[in-house]
Amino acid sequence: MPEQLAFTIEVFLNGLMAGVLYALVALGFVLIYKASGIFNYAQGVMALFAALTLAGIIDGQVPFSHLINAILGTDIHHFGWHVPAFLAILLTMVVMIGLAYAVQRLVFRHLVGQEPIILFMATIGLAYFLEGVGDLMWGSDIKSMDVGLPQGLNTWIDDTTFNAFGYGFFIDNLDIVASIIAALLVIGLVMFAQYTKQGRAMRAVADDHQAALSVGVSLNFIWILVWSLAGFVALVAGIMWGTKSGVQFSLSLIALKALPVLMLGGFTSIPGAIVGGLIIGVGEKLFEFLIGAPFLGGATENWFAYMLALIFLVFRPQGLFGEKIIERV
Amino acid sequence: MKLKMTTLALGAALAAGPAMAELVFPSLSYRTGPYAANGIPFADGYADYFTLLNERDGGIGGEPIRMIECETGYNTEKGVECYESTKGEGALVYQPLSTGITYQLIPKATADGIPVHSMGYGRTSAKDGSVFSNIFNYPANYWDGASVAIKHLLDLNGGSLEGKKIALVYHNSAYGKEPIRTLEELGKKHGFELSLLPVDHPGQEQKSQWLQIRREKPDNVIMYGWGVMNQVAVQEAANIRYPMDQFIGIWWSGSENDVRPAGEKANGYKALTFHNVGDDFPVFDDIQKFVVDAGKAAGAGDQIGTALYNRGLYAAMLAAEAAKTAQGIHDTKALTPAQMRDGMEALEITEAKMADLGLPNFGPEFTVSCENHGGNGYGAVAQWDAAADSWSLITDYIQSDQDVLAPLVTEDAQAFAAESGIEPSC
Numbered sequence: 001m002p003e004q005l006a007f008t009i010e011v012f013l014n015g016l017m018a019g020v021l022y023a024l025v026a027l028g029f030v031l032i033y034k035a036s037g038i039f040n041y042a043q044g045v046m047a048l049f050a051a052l053t054l055a056g057i058i059d060g061q062v063p064f065s066h067l068i069n070a071i072l073g074t075d076i077h078h079f080g081w082h083v084p085a086f087l088a089i090l091l092t093m094v095v096m097i098g099l100a101y102a103v104q105r106l107v108f109r110h111l112v113g114q115e116p117i118i119l120f121m122a123t124i125g126l127a128y129f130l131e132g133v134g135d136l137m138w139g140s141d142i143k144s145m146d147v148g149l150p151q152g153l154n155t156w157i158d159d160t161t162f163n164a165f166g167y168g169f170f171i172d173n174l175d176i177v178a179s180i181i182a183a184l185l186v187i188g189l190v191m192f193a194q195y196t197k198q199g200r201a202m203r204a205v206a207d208d209h210q211a212a213l214s215v216g217v218s219l220n221f222i223w224i225l226v227w228s229l230a231g232f233v234a235l236v237a238g239i240m241w242g243t244k245s246g247v248q249f250s251l252s253l254i255a256l257k258a259l260p261v262l263m264l265g266g267f268t269s270i271p272g273a274i275v276g277g278l279i280i281g282v283g284e285k286l287f288e289f290l291i292g293a294p295f296l297g298g299a300t301e302n303w304f305a306y307m308l309a310l311i312f313l314v315f316r317p318q319g320l321f322g323e324k325i326i327e328r329v
Numbered sequence: 330m331k332l333k334m335t336t337l338a339l340g341a342a343l344a345a346g347p348a349m350a351e352l353v354f355p356s357l358s359y360r361t362g363p364y365a366a367n368g369i370p371f372a373d374g375y376a377d378y379f380t381l382l383n384e385r386d387g388g389i390g391g392e393p394i395r396m397i398e399c400e401t402g403y404n405t406e407k408g409v410e411c412y413e414s415t416k417g418e419g420a421l422v423y424q425p426l427s428t429g430i431t432y433q434l435i436p437k438a439t440a441d442g443i444p445v446h447s448m449g450y451g452r453t454s455a456k457d458g459s460v461f462s463n464i465f466n467y468p469a470n471y472w473d474g475a476s477v478a479i480k481h482l483l484d485l486n487g488g489s490l491e492g493k494k495i496a497l498v499y500h501n502s503a504y505g506k507e508p509i510r511t512l513e514e515l516g517k518k519h520g521f522e523l524s525l526l527p528v529d530h531p532g533q534e535q536k537s538q539w540l541q542i543r544r545e546k547p548d549n550v551i552m553y554g555w556g557v558m559n560q561v562a563v564q565e566a567a568n569i570r571y572p573m574d575q576f577i578g579i580w581w582s583g584s585e586n587d588v589r590p591a592g593e594k595a596n597g598y599k600a601l602t603f604h605n606v607g608d609d610f611p612v613f614d615d616i617q618k619f620v621v622d623a624g625k626a627a628g629a630g631d632q633i634g635t636a637l638y639n640r641g642l643y644a645a646m647l648a649a650e651a652a653k654t655a656q657g658i659h660d661t662k663a664l665t666p667a668q669m670r671d672g673m674e675a676l677e678i679t680e681a682k683m684a685d686l687g688l689p690n691f692g693p694e695f696t697v698s699c700e701n702h703g704g705n706g707y708g709a710v711a712q713w714d715a716a717a718d719s720w721s722l723i724t725d726y727i728q729s730d731q732d733v734l735a736p737l738v739t740e741d742a743q744a745f746a747a748e749s750g751i752e753p754s755c
Contacts, residue, residue, distance in 0.1 A: 007544060014536050066629075077629075132361075140365035142560065142586045152568045152594075170543055172536075172568055241533065244564060246590030250363040250531045250557035257534065288537045299501040299527035301537060 006167040011289040012282055017175030019281020020182045021240055025258035026265065026273040027185065028233040033267045034206045035226040038108070038119045042127035044255025046231060049134045051238030051247045053095050055143040057088040063137045085147040089235070096231030104224045131252065140249060145242035149177050178240045182274065185236060189229070189270055198225060206268075263309035266322025275320060283308045350663055351395040352388065352652055353419040354379060354645075357411050357426050362402040363531070364556050366586050367637055369628060371426065372398065374641025376627035377620050381612075382649060384619040389652045392662040405429035412437065421652065421669040422446055424644050428504045436749075439463045444670040448644050449580055449603055453507060456703025457742035458674065459753040465673050467647070467704030468695045469603040469729070471553070472737065474579045475508035476729035477601055477708035478551050479515045481577070484724075491520035496547035498538055498554065498562060501527035505553045508579075512551070514733050532558025539565040552578040559587035567594035574599065577710070583720070584636045588713045596715035599723075603708050604643040604692045606720040608634025612687030636720060643692055651676045674699055693726040699755035706731060
């Protein structure tokens with residue numbers, strides 16, 4: 001196989017894997033927007049908060065220790081134990097459900113019927129509040145995220161492709177795991193939405209919340225459920241991105257990677273988030289490899305992702321899988 | 330009427346900026362935001378050294394120190410607000426701790442007559458004191474860093490880099506682009522091939538750059554990164570199994586934060602530094618006794634000896650020594666910003682002086698003058714030992730290639746002077 005073709009295939013495969021990671025972030029946005037019409041600006045910070053909480057629980061860190069020490073004059077930082085990753089993930093999920101409940105009861109319950117821009121503004125406030133609480137709770141030092149996920153070169157793929165093509169492809173084990181988890185997540189979410197009572201209620205609320213209310217669906221419950229699911233997706237995204245870079249406050253910026261995915265895939269489609277992520281991932285990586293690095297000096301991925309999304313928007317404003325809005329007057 | 334006249338007189342006296350009874354050092358820190366993990370240890374080191382001087386020596390030359398901390402969040406606008414809100418307090422010198430804030434403060438501080446010390450960052454050509462009268466960037470700058478890295482590689486390669494391939498992975502910003510011109514010139518001089526790999530902010534996704542490195546197999550990678558970009562780069566280098574001892578970061582890519590997330594795989598990674606590492610210096614015993622044990626530490630006391638804590642402490646030490654020099658020149662204990670500037674311009678750091686301060690071999694020896702605000706351009710290489718969870722210096726302080734750098738500094742400073750209407754003078 002010509003060397004350049006082998007390189008291109010390697011870049012394509014890595015683009016697919018990167019796209020899955022973008023899609024993981026985009027999924028959280030889709031879930032909340034679909035069910036409540038809220039564009040959740042805080043989704044990136046939720047991923048950060050979930051990752052901070054998970055890393056803190058695993059490490060046996062005392063939450064709010066700086067605050068406690070400052071008030072009580074104590075010097076406590078750790079409980080002195082390490083929590084197994086699986087149990088810590090469950091405990092983090094309990095925290096995220098608690099957060100969903102608090103957000104619904106304290107913020108959005110009071111904003112029912114408000115304009116979408118008001119709800120959007122509320123999520124901006126929520127993002128900054130949550131970032132501050134995360135800092136106060138767990139500190140701002142960079143934490144390692146070790147839940148036992150493999151990372152680094154997949155030697156089997158490297159060896160196999162080297163024997164077949166004379167060039168060993170680099171595929172990161174973490175990306176492979178992320179792809180499997182994303183696939184399971186999407187299958188799980190779709191099955192939940194299709195085959196469970198709560199899932200059907202969630203879809204009913206998404207279609208017309210007033211009609212759903214009239215047949216006895218509890219809006220409060222559904223919105224807490226949806227924010228909890230978005231919290232779960234944020235936790236998964238936080239684990240994956242946190243494993244790559246350590247858990248730190250820049251993690252909230254991964255939301256920037258999700259926006260072109262949403263523009264392309266549509267704000268209301270779970271498969272759209274995945275397909276959008278894959279197109280953005282492959283598109284930006286191939287553009288960087290074939291045009292950006294050789295001719296434009298590199299670092300084209302960020303703007304190219306948005307440009308690609310804008311091109312799609314021109315032809316399909318609702319995104320690839322978004323619902324076409326027809327208003328009769 | 331009498332009261333009004335008194336008020337006016339008092340106001341006029343304050344505006345004239347008399348020498349204050351305290352030595353005021355603002356600290357433009359960032360303890361919040363995406364870069365807080367780096368901002369906290371620096372701010373702690375900066376504060377703890379001044380606290381030590383107050384508690385142990387009664388200040389500098391018997392004059393107490395008042396440090397004003399202002400949170401910038403590493404945000405340029407907030408940094409300028411901090412400057413504006415604290416300069417009237419008698420601020421003697423600003424350490425902006427951000428290249429963006431430094432660029433904004435260059436004209437403002439110069440007009441206000443307050444010196445700025447951008448230590449290892451900011452505008453490199455501020456080294457030319459004949460143009461940048463109030464800006465100081467000793468002991469080393471970004472271009473020194475690039476040259477020191479190349480000199481280290483020359484040492485490792487028997488004095489020749491002919492035919493070698495060196496990749497620069499850099500933050501795609503004004504900061505990250507700083508070493509390009511220097512490395513291009515050094516490439517011409519030493520015959521190595523330079524490839525440039527920009528990484529867009531914030532740098533969480535670098536797969537393309539590291540796949541390119543895997544394909545092109547450069548002999549060495551130099552990194553000018555910041556924040557999350559550093560941690561991801563070290564992790565990606567480990568993922569593609571790039572030899573860590575051939576990977577060198579600038580000093581802003583050389584804290585414990587940058588290597589710990591990659592665990593064992595970061596072992597052997599190198600970073601430049603212009604000060605020593607660890608806590609095996611007599612001054613830390615005094616900090617423990619007079620600051621930490623007395624409950625007066627700026628933080629929890631858990632950052633002492635880390636790379637960035639030491640950098641903050643070193644910056645405070647240089648500010649205090651410049652203040653001492655100014656007190657000597659002007660024969661006064663209380664200082665004005667103009668007098669502090671004179672002290673910075675006459676600063677001389679010798680090994681004997683550092684040993685007296687409890688910091689033997691903590692930094693390079695250097696002298697500052699009217700023409701040279703940047704010191705002598707010395708830097709060293711530190712290497713990360715993952716098992717020991719610590720950095721160690723693996724070289725002496727190496728001087729940058731002044732034959733290449735001096736003309737570049739002069740050229741850039743002269744261009745700034747021409748566009749700003751400054752008449753260079755010393």
